[in-house]
Amino acid sequence: MKTYIDFLRRELEVRLDEATLFDVDCPLRLGAAIRYSLLGSGKRLRPLFVIFATEMCGGNRDSAMPAACAVEMIHAYSLIHDDLPAMDNDDLRRGRPTCHKQFDEATAILAGDALIPFAFEMLSKLSPDVVGRCSLELARAAGASALVGGQMDDIEKEKDIDTKQQEPAIKLLERIHQRKTGALIRVSLRLGGIIAGASDEWIAGLDNFGQKFGLAFQITDDLLDVLGNEETVGKRLRKDAAMDKWTYPALLGIEESKSEALRNINEAIAELSIFDNSIAKEILTNLTRNLIGREK
Amino acid sequence: MKTYIDFLRRELEVRLDEATLFDVDCPLRLGAAIRYSLLGSGKRLRPLFVIFATEMCGGNRDSAMPAACAVEMIHAYSLIHDDLPAMDNDDLRRGRPTCHKQFDEATAILAGDALIPFAFEMLSKLSPDVVGRCSLELARAAGASALVGGQMDDIEKEKDIDTKQQEPAIKLLERIHQRKTGALIRVSLRLGGIIAGASDEWIAGLDNFGQKFGLAFQITDDLLDVLGNEETVGKRLRKDAAMDKWTYPALLGIEESKSEALRNINEAIAELSIFDNSIAKEILTNLTRNLIGREK
Numbered sequence: 282m283k284t285y286i287d288f289l290r291r292e293l294e295v296r297l298d299e300a301t302l303f304d305v306d307c308p309l310r311l312g313a314a315i316r317y318s319l320l321g322s323g324k325r326l327r328p329l330f331v332i333f334a335t336e337m338c339g340g341n342r343d344s345a346m347p348a349a350c351a352v353e354m355i356h357a358y359s360l361i362h363d364d365l366p367a368m369d370n371d372d373l374r375r376g377r378p379t380c381h382k383q384f385d386e387a388t389a390i391l392a393g394d395a396l397i398p399f400a401f402e403m404l405s406k407l408s409p410d411v412v413g414r415c416s417l418e419l420a421r422a423a424g425a426s427a428l429v430g431g432q433m434d435d436i437e438k439e440k441d442i443d444t445k446q447q448e449p450a451i452k453l454l455e456r457i458h459q460r461k462t463g464a465l466i467r468v469s470l471r472l473g474g475i476i477a478g479a480s481d482e483w484i485a486g487l488d489n490f491g492q493k494f495g496l497a498f499q500i501t502d503d504l505l506d507v508l509g510n511e512e513t514v515g516k517r518l519r520k521d522a523a524m525d526k527w528t529y530p531a532l533l534g535i536e537e538s539k540s541e542a543l544r545n546i547n548e549a550i551a552e553l554s555i556f557d558n559s560i561a562k563e564i565l566t567n568l569t570r571n572l573i574g575r576e577k
Numbered sequence: 578m579k580t581y582i583d584f585l586r587r588e589l590e591v592r593l594d595e596a597t598l599f600d601v602d603c604p605l606r607l608g609a610a611i612r613y614s615l616l617g618s619g620k621r622l623r624p625l626f627v628i629f630a631t632e633m634c635g636g637n638r639d640s641a642m643p644a645a646c647a648v649e650m651i652h653a654y655s656l657i658h659d660d661l662p663a664m665d666n667d668d669l670r671r672g673r674p675t676c677h678k679q680f681d682e683a684t685a686i687l688a689g690d691a692l693i694p695f696a697f698e699m700l701s702k703l704s705p706d707v708v709g710r711c712s713l714e715l716a717r718a719a720g721a722s723a724l725v726g727g728q729m730d731d732i733e734k735e736k737d738i739d740t741k742q743q744e745p746a747i748k749l750l751e752r753i754h755q756r757k758t759g760a761l762i763r764v765s766l767r768l769g770g771i772i773a774g775a776s777d778e779w780i781a782g783l784d785n786f787g788q789k790f791g792l793a794f795q796i797t798d799d800l801l802d803v804l805g806n807e808e809t810v811g812k813r814l815r816k817d818a819a820m821d822k823w824t825y826p827a828l829l830g831i832e833e834s835k836s837e838a839l840r841n842i843n844e845a846i847a848e849l850s851i852f853d854n855s856i857a858k859e860i861l862t863n864l865t866r867n868l869i870g871r872e873k
Contacts, residue, residue, distance in 0.1 A: 367683045386663035394689070399720055402712070426600055429691040433604040
């Protein structure tokens with residue numbers, strides 16, 4: 282099972298590598314920044330979700346590959362831009378300098394900018410009967426009311442609440458994560474279902490799984506910032522607390538955060554019960570269960 | 578004819594306005610920045626090209642509207658990001674503060690980021706038989722080997738040439754503009770042709786027209802920077818010379834730039850000869866001819 286994930290990660294790496302062998306019209310430095318951010322590392326969680334969802338719904342892995350590459354491109358762009366000085370101002374990502382540190386700020390902005398249409402170029406290679414729907418779903422997940430909106434609220438949230446007290450902090454935090462990380466995870470699973478021609482019921486099941494997985498993923502990510510080892514994780518830790526950032530541990534405490542993560546993990550796994558047993562389902566279940574003990 | 582352009586501009590404004598009535602998941606400040614940059618001003622040249630190309634090829638205006646909105650969204654994003662401090666660092670655009678001046682840098686980056694997938698969301702509303710091709714074409718035009726690559730070379734060009742002297746300055750300048758402004762103008766015309774179900778010959782004609790129009794547009798834009806009135810143009814002028822920037826007037830002189838513009842204008846108009854006479858063709862011809870006397 283570990284072997285199958287490794288195989289898929291290598292397969293994805295090859296596809297992403299081939300897709301980014303740019304022609305002469307792409308400036309060398311820009312191409313290098315895109316490849317630096319997209320290749321060679323990363324858990325490839327979102328593209329794996331596309332593939333496993335496709336397989337769970339009886340679809341063919343190869344048919345899902347363009348969408349798998351597409352969601353990874355959107356993910357890579359979002360990390361590059363989130364790390365920018367004007368945003369989270371991070372200098373370390375996946376154990377290496379962030380894109381704007383390795384290159385420069387303009388190059389990092391442009392590398393991110395180029396990855397977004399690139400994702401839709403990938404989607405255009407899907408079977409013609411699903412291109413429109415997949416484009417629409419990915420566009421919304423990457424848009425102002427999802428990925429980008431979540432990031433915006435994330436960098437604005439302390440300001441907003443201090444002055445307006447519109448809603449309880451934990452509710453806003455959840456709304457932020459549902460858009461900032463949840464939307465892309467959910468759409469990865471949905472795209473897999475759509476490509477496999479799954480029923481609405483199955484797509485809803487995948488969506489629910491994604492929503493709960495996404496929350497558990499974020500809570501355990503926050504816990505990692507408090508409890509993790511910087512070298513293993515590959516990015517600066519203890520930054521949230523130092524910056525007085527809102528996180529689940531900060532708002533709920535460590536123990537309650539752990540049980541909140543566990544609750545979402547169990548609910549996520551329960552959502553998979555509508556699917557027949559398969560290797561893909563087994564892997565998804567294990568990936569979810571292992572969130573609680575994750576080290577990176 | 579002027580009236581028809583005005584009518585179309587109003588129609589586009591209404592469509593763009595309706596498309597950006599965001600739901601509660603879009604943060605207010607982000608939505609405001611997107612609307613600030615997208616609505617209320619601009620020549621709407623690219624969406625008009627989509628519409629005129631559709632009409633010249635016998636297609637229906639309404640069928641082209643989603644693509645018209647899409648290219649304007651890509652254009653608006655590219656202006657927001659080009660103006661950023663890490664890029665051209667401009668504070669005035671269309672007579673108003675640039676997005677990062679009116680809001681802030683993070684908001685401007687995110688507003689641009691959100692506009693890119695938004696363009697593909699628009700395209701997904703096209704007739705299913707053209708969605709895939711239109712997405713692919715727009716994605717390439719907005720990608721690393723076109724729009725973004727052109728901008729990258731534009732901010733890098735002086736550096737590059739000083740050290741390497743790879744190619745004559747005027748050749749590189751042309752290659753930059755063909756990607757930075759030309760690619761989106763060309764794809765606007767191509768999308769119109771594709772939507773109307775035009776033949777390859779017609780699409781090639783539209784493409785050639787777009788290429789020559791784009792160059793003429795850029796040369797006259799550079800001339801405007803030297804000869805124009807800041808208030809009429811709505812952005813800072815004389816900046817190119819002050820920054821010792823490469824422009825056509827700087828490299829060729831004013832008179833030769835004017836004849837180069839005129840040559841491209843005449844060649845662009847000649848490309849339209851394969852199309853039957855129509856109001857759309859007449860307007861395109863006049864828009865092109867008027868480039869030489871443009872005041873903004």
